[in-house]
Amino acid sequence: MAATAAPAPQRVRVDPGKLEDFMTEAYVALGMPREDARVCAWGVVFADLRGHESHGVSNNVLGSYVPGLRSGDTKARPNIRILQETTVTSRWDGDQGMGFVVGHRVMQWVIERARQHGAAFAAVANSRHYGMAQCYSYMALEHDLIGYSLTNGVTPGVVPFQGRESRLGTNPISVAIPAGEMPPYLLDMATTTVAFGKIQNYQRDGKPIPPTFALGRDGRPTTDPNEALAAVRLLPLGANKEGSGHKGYGLGLMVDIFCGGLSGHGFRATPDDPEAVSHFFGAWRPDAFLPLDEFKSLMDGRLREMTQTAPSEGYDRVLYAGLPEWESEQDKRANGIPLHPSVVEKLRGLAGELGLDFDISR
Amino acid sequence: MAATAAPAPQRVRVDPGKLEDFMTEAYVALGMPREDARVCAWGVVFADLRGHESHGVSNNVLGSYVPGLRSGDTKARPNIRILQETTVTSRWDGDQGMGFVVGHRVMQWVIERARQHGAAFAAVANSRHYGMAQCYSYMALEHDLIGYSLTNGVTPGVVPFQGRESRLGTNPISVAIPAGEMPPYLLDMATTTVAFGKIQNYQRDGKPIPPTFALGRDGRPTTDPNEALAAVRLLPLGANKEGSGHKGYGLGLMVDIFCGGLSGHGFRATPDDPEAVSHFFGAWRPDAFLPLDEFKSLMDGRLREMTQTAPSEGYDRVLYAGLPEWESEQDKRANGIPLHPSVVEKLRGLAGELGLDFDISR
Numbered sequence: 219m220a221a222t223a224a225p226a227p228q229r230v231r232v233d234p235g236k237l238e239d240f241m242t243e244a245y246v247a248l249g250m251p252r253e254d255a256r257v258c259a260w261g262v263v264f265a266d267l268r269g270h271e272s273h274g275v276s277n278n279v280l281g282s283y284v285p286g287l288r289s290g291d292t293k294a295r296p297n298i299r300i301l302q303e304t305t306v307t308s309r310w311d312g313d314q315g316m317g318f319v320v321g322h323r324v325m326q327w328v329i330e331r332a333r334q335h336g337a338a339f340a341a342v343a344n345s346r347h348y349g350m351a352q353c354y355s356y357m358a359l360e361h362d363l364i365g366y367s368l369t370n371g372v373t374p375g376v377v378p379f380q381g382r383e384s385r386l387g388t389n390p391i392s393v394a395i396p397a398g399e400m401p402p403y404l405l406d407m408a409t410t411t412v413a414f415g416k417i418q419n420y421q422r423d424g425k426p427i428p429p430t431f432a433l434g435r436d437g438r439p440t441t442d443p444n445e446a447l448a449a450v451r452l453l454p455l456g457a458n459k460e461g462s463g464h465k466g467y468g469l470g471l472m473v474d475i476f477c478g479g480l481s482g483h484g485f486r487a488t489p490d491d492p493e494a495v496s497h498f499f500g501a502w503r504p505d506a507f508l509p510l511d512e513f514k515s516l517m518d519g520r521l522r523e524m525t526q527t528a529p530s531e532g533y534d535r536v537l538y539a540g541l542p543e544w545e546s547e548q549d550k551r552a553n554g555i556p557l558h559p560s561v562v563e564k565l566r567g568l569a570g571e572l573g574l575d576f577d578i579s580r
Numbered sequence: 581m582a583a584t585a586a587p588a589p590q591r592v593r594v595d596p597g598k599l600e601d602f603m604t605e606a607y608v609a610l611g612m613p614r615e616d617a618r619v620c621a622w623g624v625v626f627a628d629l630r631g632h633e634s635h636g637v638s639n640n641v642l643g644s645y646v647p648g649l650r651s652g653d654t655k656a657r658p659n660i661r662i663l664q665e666t667t668v669t670s671r672w673d674g675d676q677g678m679g680f681v682v683g684h685r686v687m688q689w690v691i692e693r694a695r696q697h698g699a700a701f702a703a704v705a706n707s708r709h710y711g712m713a714q715c716y717s718y719m720a721l722e723h724d725l726i727g728y729s730l731t732n733g734v735t736p737g738v739v740p741f742q743g744r745e746s747r748l749g750t751n752p753i754s755v756a757i758p759a760g761e762m763p764p765y766l767l768d769m770a771t772t773t774v775a776f777g778k779i780q781n782y783q784r785d786g787k788p789i790p791p792t793f794a795l796g797r798d799g800r801p802t803t804d805p806n807e808a809l810a811a812v813r814l815l816p817l818g819a820n821k822e823g824s825g826h827k828g829y830g831l832g833l834m835v836d837i838f839c840g841g842l843s844g845h846g847f848r849a850t851p852d853d854p855e856a857v858s859h860f861f862g863a864w865r866p867d868a869f870l871p872l873d874e875f876k877s878l879m880d881g882r883l884r885e886m887t888q889t890a891p892s893e894g895y896d897r898v899l900y901a902g903l904p905e906w907e908s909e910q911d912k913r914a915n916g917i918p919l920h921p922s923v924v925e926k927l928r929g930l931a932g933e934l935g936l937d938f939d940i941s942r
Contacts, residue, residue, distance in 0.1 A: 307698035307868040336669035382892040405830040428822040460790040468767040468901040479878050480869040506669040507842040516841050530744040539830040
């Protein structure tokens, strides 16, 4: 995680388009069809553009995607198929494909059906880590749809409220809602106070964590980031009784049920497939409810009102979900994605191993 | 709010069935059709059964329902109608009817369509306070559906994350999911750390509130419950930067958009209708995704697992959303609803005013 931590001057700004092209070639070299490789490359580069490095190319190389494809644990050419469907609902088998590919395929079905019928939903089992939850809710926006994306996690790393043992994943919720002139509303939140990446930042900076982040191995709230990372017991959003931690826990369990329940997969990895996760996707067509221009006008008014309300002490403005990520994306599309030199070197190493050209410079 | 606060020995246990019958007669006397009166009576008594007195008969008498009907601000015989619809979506005008009646009517449409097509959704404008959000998600359970219920609030009483002025309501989310042998999952949460009732409890007990509950009139977190109640600036779930308050704010804004946006109503009361609120309802049919017995078996396993995992220090067990309310309901159906004597006297007074018999004894 040192890459995430580096001060800005050390970073190298690279070209987003070239980076996506390189990642596409890498995935093709790892056995994926070109079209699917492009989907995965888009997903990881989109994370870097949105400012979520934890889900960007550094994770892609250091993390599970490339090793999974190499080991065969993740199938480069899965047979993704529908197991049950109605006009507006479906259940899928992801066949251990890359989560990006599975999610993209299923969300395409959801979007098509929602465009036709006003709303549509799908649950999918036997998938893999699918990157940022917002990759799929975001897909709905270009069709003027509201997009919805949930996933459960591979390994339990979150305790229930009042519990001391991890029983849930970070189980994020993403909702994307189109606006007119304003950048869209795009919520993408783990149902915990924070994800592990934030604790790693405190560890790196040598700072204590607030007691609302995680429990230690003794089952009590800890302020030691090392202990929190060793214990793997994140607290749900709200954390404790005074923070209403039962609410974050309630949301996390809801995500679990929509993903693991409606997909038929269940709620934890099985011995014969320890990496399996399940997702749930949805879309609503606003103009199935009211004229689209009327909806977009309401959205613009509401979102603008939020950015114009008075900030509290210590803040210079009020934001809304998706606005900081949208601003990050504008900056990085114009000025390049700032990567830590060690990440660039790892990508160069991958290029060498796969026999690919490597040029991601601006 | 003294009624909520009384120690148990002072309470009078009353008969839930008789209480509901009395409330039905009261609403009929206030001009409502008997069928609609029954729906409202069920809603307020259900709140008392579930242990949410803030939404029970005491609020009904002391609060807005009866005065609203008397003033004519809430219509006893509204013309609730569909403004736009597709097979699985619709938008409604509540015509300033009682929120219970509007919500019940619209949720019935949602349930019928979801049973036919797998999922269905509706937004409704020009309604009134609809009691507990779970009244409507709960309706789905007897049809083996997942139920969904959102509402925005009449008056802004919640600040955006990083903001100092109230711009949102407490905007609750309720999700009800059927199980087999286990009591159903039933989430019903304001998207704030707490609602005002909780702060009133601290005020009554003369205790300081945690700084995660609300801001004072100076726009800073306050520990004084009197100041918090005077300022009307609740904090979103997560409260501050260390608690990830942007998440609760993000959820609150999502509720606002589904209710006020998709209903076309917009995001605040208008001068010509200062009491208007809007709602959003939904339902999914689990057996549109997978066989129902398979889903229920997964639910039972997951919910049971949660109740069996080890509690943390200071707690005797782990619960899940809806379980404590289900236990409350079992107790109160068997042993009566414990009302404060002052609430009983107020109901008796209402009976006198309306010329009704009054017997709610067990």
